[in-house]
Amino acid sequence: MITRATLGRYIAGRSLRGIGLAFLIVTAIITLVDYVEGSRNLGADAALSPLQMLGLTALKVPKLIEQTVPFVVLFGVMGALSGMNRRSELTVMRAAGLSAWRFLRPALIVAALIGILWSTVVNPVASRMIGEYETRSSQITGNVQTDEIWLREGSDTAQRVIQAGSLDILGKKLNAPTFYEMRVEIDGTTTFERRFDATTAVLLTPGYWTLVDVIENAPGEPTKRTELITLPTNIAIEDLREQSGQRVSPPFWEIRSEIAANEQAGFSARELRLQLHKLLALPFLLVAMTFIAAGVSMRSVRSGGTLRLLVTGAVLGFAVFFADSVITAFGEVSILPVALAAWTVPALVLFLAISHLARIEDG
Known part of the structure; x- marks a missing residue:
């Protein structure tokens, strides 16, 4: 006799296998496309062996796949449920008195767990890997400097603005930098205190700038020339990568500290x-995609036209991606509040998918 626990494990296993297969297919496609593109770009600048190029591509792929996770879950669950449909397994479950809400529960749990693990585990790893990719690609192409940059840091009582002619990422060095030191008054206004002009400024030690060949100017004081000056800083190498455009985003566990640092510096x-x-x-979005997959796959048994309905499911998936991209863009330009921009599509899709499944299941 098959127990509900056994049935739940079976459905979860089928869903996980379907998602795993979809993940392998999507990963293979993305890896192939990025490998060819990287060979055309980086391969033209350096004599890289196929193995070296594959290693660079592997560093980049996890971050690229992050955008396709909802599609992976959608197609994976659709494939699993469609296979169970073809073998009449869902029909047998219904005949045994199980509703769609009950036998979908394991698939929903799998989708939610994948969303949680991706956000908390895979995203930090992918962020580190893309950072390593940017560093290695810069070493290969020799593109280690950027144009003029501006940095800012500070606290409630002091602000610092840094202007530099160029940035050397590999050397953690600012060329021809100028440091403007300002005091923040009680009323929020800033008062200029002093200025440091240097030949270079290097992050030799985390938390400290080392300024070389420095000219110091302050109101009412004579100009001072110093060979070396050390200044404390909250700026890290990751901040320099971000300024140079070599960083996509911080990992999940560091986002809150990045937010605090940006706001403290006035950004x-x-x-x-x-x-x-x-x-x-993300977990809620993946649960919503699972409901979409269930609605499409279950309807295919009753209405026929499996291929047509699977294509419909794929179109719905792309529609979700497009809507999410548009709403996110509205959030980035302050048309919508941040929370609304991030949660609107997952909440709306989840509501519509549950409503559609309820109509199919309960009439």
């Missing part, structure tokens, strides 16, 4: 907050 943290909310909403 907007809207994009970081949006990223945090989207990672928190």
Whole structure:
């Protein structure tokens, strides 16, 4: 006799296998496309062996796959449920008195767990790997410097603005930097205190700038020339990568500290907050995609036209992706609040998918 626990494990296993197969297919496609593109770009700048190029591609792929996770879950669950339909397993479950809500529960749990694990485990690893990819690609192409940059940091009582002619990522060095030190008054206004002009500024030790060949100017004081000056800083190498465009986003567990650092320095943290909310909403989005897959697959048994309905499910998946991209863009430009931009699509899709499944199941 088959117990409900055994049936639940079977459905969860089928769903996990379907998602795993979809993941392998999507990963293979993305890896192939990015490998060819990387060979055309990086391969033209350096003599890389196929194995070296494959290693670089492997560092980049996890971050690229992150955008396709909802599709992976959608197609994976659709494949699992469609296979169970073809073998009449869902029909037997219904005949045994199980409703769709009950036999879908294991698949929903699998989808939610994948969303949680991706946000908390895979995302940090993918962020580290893409950072390593950017560093290695810069070493290969020799593109280690950027144009003029501006940095800012500070606290409630002091602010610092840094302007530099160029940035050397590999050397953790600012070329021809100028440091403007300002005091923050009680009323929020800033007062200029002093200025440091240096030949270079290097992050030799985390938490400290080392300024070389420095000219110091302050109101009412004579100009001072110093060979070396050390200044404390909250800026890290990751901040320099971000300024150079070599960093996509911080890992999940560091987003809150990045938000605090940006706001303390007077910068907007809207994009970081949006990223945090989207990672928190990912499990709900994957659950919604599971409901979409169930609605499409279950209807195919009753109505026929399996291929047509599977294509419909794929179109719905792309529609979700398009809507999410548009709403996210509204959030990035402050048309919508951050929380609303991140949670609207998962909540709306979840509501519509449950309503559609309820109509199919209960009439």
